[in-house]
Amino acid sequence: EVQLLESGGGLVQPGGSLRLSCVGSGFTSGNYAFTNYAMTWVRQAPGRGLEWVSIISGSGADTAYADSVKGRFIISRENSRNTVHLRMDSLRAEDTALYYCAKRSLHSGALDVWGQGTMVTVSS
Amino acid sequence: DIVMTQSPDSLAVSLGERATINCQSSQSVLYSPSNKNYLAWYQQKPGQPPKLLIYWASTRDFGVPDRFSGSGSGTEFTLTIDSLQAEDVAVYYCQQYYSTPCSFGQGTKLEIK
Numbered sequence: 123e124v125q126l127l128e129s130g131g132g133l134v135q136p137g138g139s140l141r142l143s144c145v146g147s148g149f150t151s152g153n154y155a156f157t158n159y160a161m162t163w164v165r166q167a168p169g170r171g172l173e174w175v176s177i178i179s180g181s182g183a184d185t186a187y188a189d190s191v192k193g194r195f196i197i198s199r200e201n202s203r204n205t206v207h208l209r210m211d212s213l214r215a216e217d218t219a220l221y222y223c224a225k226r227s228l229h230s231g232a233l234d235v236w237g238q239g240t241m242v243t244v245s246s
Numbered sequence: 247d248i249v250m251t252q253s254p255d256s257l258a259v260s261l262g263e264r265a266t267i268n269c270q271s272s273q274s275v276l277y278s279p280s281n282k283n284y285l286a287w288y289q290q291k292p293g294q295p296p297k298l299l300i301y302w303a304s305t306r307d308f309g310v311p312d313r314f315s316g317s318g319s320g321t322e323f324t325l326t327i328d329s330l331q332a333e334d335v336a337v338y339y340c341q342q343y344y345s346t347p348c349s350f351g352q353g354t355k356l357e358i359k
Contacts, residue, residue, distance in 0.1 A: 162348070164296075171337075171339065171350060171351075171352050171353040172296065172339055172341075172353070173350065174347050174348045177346060177348065186347065187347070189247070189347070222295055222296075227298075227301070230286075230301035230302055230305070231284060231301070231343045232286035232301035232307075232343060233286070233288075233296070233343075234298045234301075234307065236295035236296055236297070237295065238295055239295060
C-alpha cells in the first residue's frame with residue numbers, strides 16, 4: 123500500500139521560508155516506481171476549501187504552480203529517496219494552511235493517494 | 247485558468263434519501279482523443295485528508311460504494327449519493343485535472359436532515 127508522509131511545517135514569520143517534504147512508501151519497482159508518478163501539493167486554509175498549489179512530473183523536468191504561489195514556491199523531488207519537496211519563500215499570512223502531498227494516478231490522472239498533511243502557520 | 251463552481255454550498259438530506267451535488271467548469275474538461283472528462287470527485291471528512299471517490303467524471307475508485315455515482319460531460323457534472331448513510335456526512339469537492347492549475351470547486355457540505 124502506497125503511503126505519503128509530509129513534514130517540515132511549523133510557525134514562521136511573514137517574509138520567512140520553509141521547506142516541506144513528502145516521503146512515499148510502498149512504491150515498488152518497474153512501472154510502479156516512485157519516479158513514474160507525478161506528485162502534487164494541495165493546501166487547505168483553516169476552515170476553508172482545497173487549493174491546488176503545485177505539481178511535478180515523475181522525472182522532475184516539468185513543474186507548474188498556482189498563480190498565488192508562482193515565483194515564491196519551488197517544487198522539486200529526489201527520486202532516489204522517494205521524496206518531493208516544496209520550498210516556500212516570502213511567506214505571507216495567507217499561506218497559512220494544512221499542506222497535503224498527493225500522488226497522481228498513472229491510470230486516471232486524479233489524486234488517488236494523500237498524506238495527512240503538515241501545518242504551516244505564517245504569523246508574527 | 248479553469249474555474250470550478252459547485253452548487254449548493256451546503257445540503258441537508260434525510261437518511262436513505264438521495265443527495266445531488268453539481269459542479270460546473272468554466273471551460274470544457276473533455277479530452278477529445280480519449281473522450282474522457284478529466285473531472286474527479288473527492289470526499290473529505292472532518293480531520294481527514296480528501297479521499298478520491300470518482301475519476302473521469304463517472305468511474306468509481308476502488309472500494310467506493312456503488313451508491314456514489316458521477317455523471318456529466320464537458321462543463322456540467324453531478325455527484326449523486328443514493329440512499330444516504332450517516333457516514334456520508336462530509337464535504338465534497340470536484341476537481342478538474344484537464345489543465346494546470348488543476349482547480350477545485352469550493353466544496354459542498356453534506357449534512358443529515
